[in-house]
Amino acid sequence: MVKTTKKGIKPGDFIAISTKDEKIKGILMPGSDREKIILKLENGYNIGISRKKIKSIKRLKGHKKLEIFPSLKIKQNPKLPSVSIVATGGTISSKVDYETGAVKSLMQPGQIFSLAPEIVDIVKIRKIETPFMKLSENITPKDWQIIAKTAAKLLNEEDKGVIITHGTDTLHYTAAALSFMLKNLTKPVILTYAQRSTDRGSTDTALNLICSAYMATSNIAEVMLVGHGETSDTFCLANRGVKCRKMSSSRRDTFRPINEPPIARIWPNGKIEILNRAIKKSKEVKGKVIADTKFEEKVALIKSYPGANPDIINYYLKENYKGIVIEATGFGHVPTEGKNNWLPNIKKAIKSGMIICFAPQTIYGRLNPFVYSTGRELLETGVIYLEDMLPEVAYIKLGFVSAHFKKYKDIKDEMLTNYAGEITKRIQPDTFLY
Amino acid sequence: MIDYKKIGLKCGIEIHQQLNTHKLFCNCPSTLRTDRHDTVLKRRLRAVVGELGKIDIAASHEAKKAKNFIYEAYSGTNCEVELDQCPPLPINKEALDTVLEISLLLNAKPVDYIQVMRKTVIDGSCISGFQRTALIARTGSIKTSFGIVHIPTILLEEDAARKIKEDKDSITYRLDRLGIPEVEIATSPDIHSPEQAKEVAKYLGMVLRSTDKVSRGIGTIRQDVNLSISKGARVEIKGVQDLNSIPKVIEKEIQRQLSLIKQSKKIKEEVRKANPDNTTSFLRPLPGKARLYPETDLPLFKITERRLKTIKLPELIIDKAIKIEKKYKINAELARLLVKGKINFSKYIKKFPNIEPSFMAKTLVLTPKDIKRRYKLDSKKIKEKDFEFIFSALNDGKIPKSAIEEILVNICKDKKINLAKYKTISEKDLEREIEKIVKEKKGLTVSAYMGIIMKKYKGKIDGKKVIEILKKLI
Numbered sequence: 001m002v003k004t005t006k007k008g009i010k011p012g013d014f015i016a017i018s019t020k021d022e023k024i025k026g027i028l029m030p031g032s033d034r035e036k037i038i039l040k041l042e043n044g045y046n047i048g049i050s051r052k053k054i055k056s057i058k059r060l061k062g063h064k065k066l067e068i069f070p071s072l073k074i075k076q077n078p079k080l081p082s083v084s085i086v087a088t089g090g091t092i093s094s095k096v097d098y099e100t101g102a103v104k105s106l107m108q109p110g111q112i113f114s115l116a117p118e119i120v121d122i123v124k125i126r127k128i129e130t131p132f133m134k135l136s137e138n139i140t141p142k143d144w145q146i147i148a149k150t151a152a153k154l155l156n157e158e159d160k161g162v163i164i165t166h167g168t169d170t171l172h173y174t175a176a177a178l179s180f181m182l183k184n185l186t187k188p189v190i191l192t193y194a195q196r197s198t199d200r201g202s203t204d205t206a207l208n209l210i211c212s213a214y215m216a217t218s219n220i221a222e223v224m225l226v227g228h229g230e231t232s233d234t235f236c237l238a239n240r241g242v243k244c245r246k247m248s249s250s251r252r253d254t255f256r257p258i259n260e261p262p263i264a265r266i267w268p269n270g271k272i273e274i275l276n277r278a279i280k281k282s283k284e285v286k287g288k289v290i291a292d293t294k295f296e297e298k299v300a301l302i303k304s305y306p307g308a309n310p311d312i313i314n315y316y317l318k319e320n321y322k323g324i325v326i327e328a329t330g331f332g333h334v335p336t337e338g339k340n341n342w343l344p345n346i347k348k349a350i351k352s353g354m355i356i357c358f359a360p361q362t363i364y365g366r367l368n369p370f371v372y373s374t375g376r377e378l379l380e381t382g383v384i385y386l387e388d389m390l391p392e393v394a395y396i397k398l399g400f401v402s403a404h405f406k407k408y409k410d411i412k413d414e415m416l417t418n419y420a421g422e423i424t425k426r427i428q429p430d431t432f433l434y
Numbered sequence: 435m436i437d438y439k440k441i442g443l444k445c446g447i448e449i450h451q452q453l454n455t456h457k458l459f460c461n462c463p464s465t466l467r468t469d470r471h472d473t474v475l476k477r478r479l480r481a482v483v484g485e486l487g488k489i490d491i492a493a494s495h496e497a498k499k500a501k502n503f504i505y506e507a508y509s510g511t512n513c514e515v516e517l518d519q520c521p522p523l524p525i526n527k528e529a530l531d532t533v534l535e536i537s538l539l540l541n542a543k544p545v546d547y548i549q550v551m552r553k554t555v556i557d558g559s560c561i562s563g564f565q566r567t568a569l570i571a572r573t574g575s576i577k578t579s580f581g582i583v584h585i586p587t588i589l590l591e592e593d594a595a596r597k598i599k600e601d602k603d604s605i606t607y608r609l610d611r612l613g614i615p616e617v618e619i620a621t622s623p624d625i626h627s628p629e630q631a632k633e634v635a636k637y638l639g640m641v642l643r644s645t646d647k648v649s650r651g652i653g654t655i656r657q658d659v660n661l662s663i664s665k666g667a668r669v670e671i672k673g674v675q676d677l678n679s680i681p682k683v684i685e686k687e688i689q690r691q692l693s694l695i696k697q698s699k700k701i702k703e704e705v706r707k708a709n710p711d712n713t714t715s716f717l718r719p720l721p722g723k724a725r726l727y728p729e730t731d732l733p734l735f736k737i738t739e740r741r742l743k744t745i746k747l748p749e750l751i752i753d754k755a756i757k758i759e760k761k762y763k764i765n766a767e768l769a770r771l772l773v774k775g776k777i778n779f780s781k782y783i784k785k786f787p788n789i790e791p792s793f794m795a796k797t798l799v800l801t802p803k804d805i806k807r808r809y810k811l812d813s814k815k816i817k818e819k820d821f822e823f824i825f826s827a828l829n830d831g832k833i834p835k836s837a838i839e840e841i842l843v844n845i846c847k848d849k850k851i852n853l854a855k856y857k858t859i860s861e862k863d864l865e866r867e868i869e870k871i872v873k874e875k876k877g878l879t880v881s882a883y884m885g886i887i888m889k890k891y892k893g894k895i896d897g898k899k900v901i902e903i904l905k906k907l908i
């Protein structure tokens with residue numbers, strides 16, 4: 001909260017504060033408010049001084065420019081394969097100002113090189129597009145559409161691949177959306193991130209960007225999420241966009257593949273080890289990448305849990321929602337007894353044309369409506385059991401499919417057809433808690 | 435004799451003391467481990483951008499060639515914070531209150547709002563690439579016999595990881611020490627003689643121990659000395675081992691600089707390390723101003739009047755010692771050792787009124803040290819209950835004073851103590867016995883009689899008593 005005081009003193013100004021005990025000199029820092037002044041002392045430490053104790057503030061000679069962000073003028077190698085970057089925000093695009101501690105979004109071309117100068121030896125960065133800058137909790141379906149269109153445009157120009165930088169909170173949602181919206185994908189689309197802000201020596205950005213650069217020029221024509229494979233700075237994983245999820249609020253290796261092995265392991269020296277053969281290669285796909293961004297926004301994702309009130313379905317029905325994905329417990333169950341019996345409201349919704357899908361709340365494993373009678377009953381009412389599709393992915397797919405199909409049978413068929421590998425045919429035992 | 439004023443000696447002391455509480459930004463215990471680790475992390479630190487926003491290409495190439503850092507960790511005592519897997523937890527309030535206590539004892543003013551800062555550290559000893567440090571109090575001072583010494587800053591910060599080994603490609607650190615809270619007390623260069631430096635360090639150490647909230651043992655306190663002389667250069671001397679080394683290290687460093695001045699050689703501003711023989715050796719160049727910027731993962735912390743009111747100031751050890759010295763009329767050193775050893779002396783006085791306080795004090799604090807030194811035994815085996823047992827016997831006249839040392843030695847040797855062995859002979863019986871001996875062997879000297887009697891009653895009688903009786907009889 002940067003406030004200009006009455007005397008026109010601004011952050012960065014050298015000032016002298018007089019209290020009843022002493023005179024303190026320092027630089028006025030942002031963050032001062034009605035209660036306190038934040039001062040940077042000569043020894044570099046910041047302290048807060050209670051306004052109640054201040055008798056006077058005097059402006060001294062001198063001003064320190066704050067919020068200088070690093071930039072690197074680098075000569076690119078035209079012989080290297082070209083990739084473009086779509087920067088959408090998030091920690092990876094943010095910089096902490098060394099003086100103020102303020103976190104700002106940036107992404108001038110020179111600034112990305114300061115994060116990982118090594119990229120200059122791997123790729124030539126042709127364009128950096130910044131359609132918007134958001135912390136990813138604020139990303140909306142409209143933003144997915146913008147990213148998809150931007151990516152498709154760049155891919156259909158001369159780039160070997162596209163790197164999308166994005167916040168981690170909802171990165172896996174965007175990855176899923178792009179997996180559905182980018183049709184006839186001929187080249188790699190890489191999404192990457194930073195968990196540790198880029199002002200620190202310990203930032204995870206560099207390894208993620210370096211490995212992303214290698215994957216963006218590989219021959220794997222998939223939407224992939226690239227980031228630390230383990231907490232050490234050793235290698236990255238490329239996860240299929242529709243089969244991974246943010247699994248820790250803070251770990252570097254937070255994105256884990258679910259129910260299938262990751263597509264590849266990548267080392268900062270460029271070595272790529274393919275771990276999952278169910279991938280499309282660039283040479284198999286001809287033509288242009290098409291951005292099919294139609295999306296039905298009136299779809300919802302809700303969770304079933306003990307005591308959950310089924311009236312929530314009535315709310316969505318009233319609001320004309322086209323479909324709901326329910327994170328169902330176990331093999332795909334919701335309460336079907338007692339005062340919170342969900343069956344009646346589900347039946348009512350399906351009868352009036354709403355699509356109800358179930359996805360596994362357990363994240364791992366596959367739904368199975370046949371094992372228990374509850375499941376069979378729900379299946380009979382018309383609930384679509386989405387096998388092992390991740391709930392977040394299911395919600396996005398439902399929005400996508402509902403924008404393209406209207407009839408229940410067509411929607412059901414499309415939801416159960418693999419568009420981008422979102423349903424795993426074989427779940428290998430070593431994929432649990434990978 | 436050097437005229438320190440004439441040579442313009444300016445000296446400052448910096449003390450880093452570990453606090454006896456859990457880690458500063460998480461709930462892990464402040465435990466150092468010697469057993470094998472169960473977790474290993476491999477990390478690299480990136481080149482950090484320069485002050486003016488420009489990145490040094492050379493630095494980025496250095497980053498490519500830079501060493502790998504290997505971190506050893508223990509799942510039982512290290513958490514995601516030490517592994518830099520998550521943001522810090524709020525600052526350890528017990529550590530904060532301890533530093534507030536220390537600040538008030540040093541007449542320093544706590545700040546109104548604490549902002550934890552990140553101090554960039556690129557040698558790998560801080561896994562996140564920075565050390566978290568906060569300024570807690572300012573403008574402190576202490577009175578010394580040579581004048582006032584100012585303490586401009588008192589900091590609370592986390593200790594760094596321990597370097598285990600280094601080779602061509604990597605440096606290995608252990609994360610057990612990372613995050614242990616430390617108080618840093620830094621004086622202004624107001625010290626003008628080696629003796630004053632020792633006095634300041636001694637006083638600061640005593641204040642820290644008076645809180646009873648600091649860790650004890652090797653490596654828990656580090657003493658650094660900064661000094662400069664006119665025509666010389668400012669050096670920082672790291673790791674002066676003990677109090678007595680401080681004046682010696684200063685004297686030797688002054689000699690070194692004076693000698694270089696005499697030879698018209700240039701003296702560099704640098705960081706040196708203190709050697710066991712009190713000389714100093716070059717460690718590294720004086721660092722530039724470290725980058726300090728706010729720790730954005732933590733909010734500002736307000737130090738309220740209410741919090742300050744809850745800080746109870748302890749009695750200083752020197753004041754406690756003076757009280758005991760005066761009350762029980764024992765010498766200052768014994769009083770100091772009693773307080774340092776946290777011995778509840780008044781309890782002993784109350785329980786054993788027949789024993790002279792000085793003797794009891796000596797037995798409690800000096801005799802064990804003596805036994806350790808002379809007999810090379812583990813005097814820590816002597817417990818409070820052992821002292822009570824012996825003093826009880828002495829108080830009741832069951833054993834003589836001279837038996838005490840032998841009994842304590844036997845406790846250290848794990849031997850069973852049979853008090854009957856030391857049973858003194860009563861004064862009446864002793865007189866009768868001595869009379870008998872004098873009658874039997876007439877005409878010997880006092881010392882000769884002493885020899886016979888002491889040999890007969892080895893350790894069971896008080897030599898002074900024997901002389902008293904002999905003098906009476908002869």
